Amino acid sequence: MAQTSSMKLLGARNMTCIVERMEWNNKMDLIAYGTEKGEVIIQRLNWQKIVTFPTPGEDVRVRSLSWQMDETLLAVGYSNGKVALLDAESETIISGLIYEDDIKKVYFSKAINSQETLGTYTCNAKDKHRKFLPKLQPLTNIDPCLKTLDQKSFPKGSPCFLVVIMRSGKVHLLLLGALQAGSIDLTQHVLHPEQFDVYDVRLNGDFNAIYALLRDGQQLKMLHFHNQVLQECMAPMLELATHCAHILETKNYINDTQQCLTEAWETVQLEMDNKLTKYANAQPYGLISAHFMELHVFGFATFEVEEFLTLSEKGFKKIANSVDLSLSNLQGLVFKQLNAASVNMIYFLNTIAGFGRMSHFFESLISPEMANEAMRACGAFVLKVHEMQKTIDTLVYDMKLFHAWMIFTILRLSHQEIPDDLVLTEEENIALADFLCSMEPEIEDRSDEEDESEADLLSETPPPTRNKFNLERVGQYFENAQLTQPYTKDPSQLWEQMVAENECLNHCNLFVPHDKQLSLVQQRDKMFNAIDAVFHKPTESISGSFKLASAVLCADLPPMEPGEALEDRDFVTCSYYVNENTKCDMLALTISWQEAMILEVSRAGDCLLRCTKIQLQPGIFTPALHEDFYHLRFVDLQFYNESALSMLAQTTTSAPGIRPHSYFIQFSLAAARNQSTQHQMGTLVKLKEATVTHSIHDVADGVAFKGLDGVCEMLAVSGSRKVATVLSDRKRKMTIFEMEVEEEEDDTEMSQASFLEISKESVLAGAGDGEKTET
Known part of the structure; x- marks a missing residue:
């Protein structure tokens, strides 16, 4: 028989907690299982535990586990709508996605043949950008354990789809874990959406159709959807998805660099000794510049300034060295990391804009207008980076002058010998005077623009708090608000002069706009929004191309009754396999x-x-x-x-x-x-x-x-x-x-x-x- x-x-082994999901790796002796606590544990065949990934939140359950084909990457779907990609080899969270609904299932498709061709177009799997772009330097200040889910690099390995199935019936397709490659709402294709449940949704072996196993009223159905865009544009999609992954990695790198910049700037502020801060905050608004200018021009110090200058020469030199070191770190982050990342972004967006001109292959995937707009937004970000770099360079120069003058003043008031290198030249004295005058910028008088009631409120408002000797010139770039002290135009720059004289150049699409009112954060967000708009086109094209080709009625199911668990009435579970031998x-x-x-x-x-x-x-x-x-x-x-x-x-x-x-x-x-x-x-x-x-x-x-x-x-x-x-x-x-x-x-x-x-x-x-x- x-x-x-x-x-x-x-x-056999008794586990310390209830196991809710299990999945074997098809290549290595690794099994992953999810516990009732929301943890994901990976162990070997000999019971050796490799790594334990903690739960992403309280009362979060593991809904699904799936290994990437022949890789150490594991996709995990959680009940709170999170999808995490975990690397068993590096024991880190590679990347993650967040959805608003409970996850039903998440899985990797089989590997896509990256050498497949379509007509005269050949999908090139090689990363040509490595020939032209230097590798981005690692950010040592970022702790990998502290990075959030959406700040990670994207997975490498065999190209494949990541499919996310929601309990609501929505299905999302992602190519290479990066490009949103369409979605479908299954509730729009059933007769009884009030009695609906989805059991599984699978991509077919040719990646041009999906099978959806679901409940429609009292019927168990398998719906077969064909997709023409997936069938015709798979090779161009792989090319686009590769660049999309590079762009998302660069976006994450820019976010990480900006986080490092913020931390470095906070360090600069902290290095400005508490005594300096105490003195600055104790003075009425406008007197600091006056007192320092009086000391600089006439050599007389007020009682407050003399109390401030009780620091020894060595003590002030220590503060000056710390501030200079922090500012140097800030300069390096802008000049090396942030500038290099923005140039990389220009390269990738320029490539995608070039793809958009090949309409025969990319008409359904790329809008040339959106790609060009993203290029302009990225160019504006590059200009903003250069603008901030000049501002930081100016601050570094001014702070060195200020520190040298302060040491000179301390030595002079204490009747000590002054070294020759501390004596400022005429040009340096003029620059120092400008810096001292700009310590406290003038407050705009808005009394003529507002009524009396509003003026009374303004009079009761305390004066604006200064950020330690007007360091806002740099700090304002890290705020999500317009600049309070915009960068002043350089009269020696002929291009700026030409743009100022010809307003039409600002509105010409051939030139990159330079909005001097936006902060670095605002300019970055504007660029990111323009980039996101570029990748809306493939999502819309693929989503709109799903057509119901066949409905297979598998069996009858008992009716769904309120408050009754389905497993008490019927039992539906399934498994899927792509047989390449028999196609x-x-x-x-x-x-x-x-x-x-x-x-x-x-x-x-x-x-x-x-x-x-x-x-x-x-x-x-x-x-x-x-x-x-x-x-x-x-x-x-x-x-x-x-x-x-x-x-x-x-x-x-x-x-x-x-x-x-x-x-x-x-x-x-x-x-x-x-x-x-x-x-x-x-x-x-x-x-x-x-x-x-x-x-x-x-x-x-x-x-x-x-x-x-x-x-x-x-x-x-x-x-x-x-x-x-x-x-x-x-x-x-x-x-x-x-x-x-x-x-x-x-x-x-x-x-x-x-x-x-x-x-x-x-x-x-x-x-x-x-x-x-x-x-």
Whole structure:
């Protein structure tokens, strides 16, 4: 009846908490599982724990786990709408996405062949920018553990789709984890959205269609959507997605650099000693410049200034050196990191603008107008970076003059010998006087512009707080507000003079605009918004290209009643596999507690659908079996490989004192194909009326059983790794088996005979325990 197969027990272990999700890596001996606490743990086959990723929030559950093909990257979907990409090798969070709805499932598609061609266009997987752009320097001030989800680099490796399925029925596609490659709302394609539930949504093997398994009222349907844009533009999309990933990485680098700039600027402010701050805040607005100018021009110091100058020469030199060092760090971040990142951004956006001119390939993906607008916004950001760099250079020069003059003044008032290098030249004296005058900029008089009531309120408003000797000239660039002290025009710059004399140049699209009123933060946000607008086009084109090609009615489901859990009425679980050998997409699903269905959709162009419908109960002509065979129900199923389906079953008998039995079932798909039916994929396919259900016991040489200890509730298998894992004892015990082992005396054979012997022994033992309990 069953072909003998072998599996070897590798070990079992009681877990410290309930395990809710499991997933094997198809290449390495790594298994990832999510706990009830929202943690994700990755361990090896020998139970060695590699890394534990903490929960992203309180009361957050792990909804889904998926390994990227042949990589150490794991996608995790959480109940709070977060999707995180975790790297088991570096033990870090690579990147993340945040959605507003609960996650149903998240998974990586199979790898996309990056060398595929479309007409005369060839997708080039090489990063040509590395020949022209220097590598961005690492930001040592940023702690990788403190970076938020949306600040990480994007994953490398085989190109593939990341598919995010929401419980609301919305499905999002991302190419390379970066480019938003369309979305679809399944509730718009059902007849009964009030009785809707989505079980799974999968990309087909050619990446030009999706299969959606869902509930529509009291029907279990598989909807097949075709997408023309995905079919025609896959190669250009890969090129665009690669540059999109580079742009997003550069955006994150700019954000990180700006964070470092803010921290470096705060360090500059802190290095301005508390005594300097105390003196500055104790003076009425306008007197600081007056007192310092009086000291500079006439050599007389007021009582407040003399009290301020009680610092020793060494003490002030220490403060000056600290401030100079902090300002030098600030200069380096702007000149090296921020400037290099903005140049990189110009390069990538210019490439995308060039793509937009090849309308034959990129017409559906890129709007040339949006790309050019993003280029202009990026150019404006480059100008703002240069503007801030000049402002910082000016401040550094002024602060060095101020510190030298302060040391000179301290030595002069204390009647000490003054070194020659501290004596300022005439040009330096003029620059120092300008700096002292600009310490406290004039406040605009708004009394003529407002009524008396508003003027009274203004009179009660305290004077503006100064940022330690008018350092706002630099600090204002890090605020999300317009500049209070805009950069003054340089009369020696002929271009600025020409723009000032010809207003039309400001409105010409051929030139980059330079808005001197915006801060660096505002200019950055403006650039980011323009870049986001560039990538709206592929999302809109792909989303609008989803067309319902076929609806397959799989089975009838009981009605959804308010307050009643679905699992109490029906049981639907599924597994998906892309068979490259036969060019078909395989979907296995349970349609009830005792029935399952294997669908095979051909991608060869013949539009054939093969259906194999099986049940756990014995058939009419099935020989007599052990009693347990008459009371089995499905618990879980998963494709082991293209030729076998692994299933987990459990008895439904509830005799007093006897626990249900669990069984591992290995089902041969090749042996069952003789029991399948073929259908043409049309607009509507009703499988219920055109298929016949067969008992798995009647499939010759097609099924093998293995009795398991405990009440098993979840299954995870990997045909490439030849392992199987089951969860038992209320999901607290994990048992790992090695599959396809060579037959030895110590191996456990999965056969009908061994299953009967094991089940009989367990039944007798359970009955004996029950009698002892009753006595």
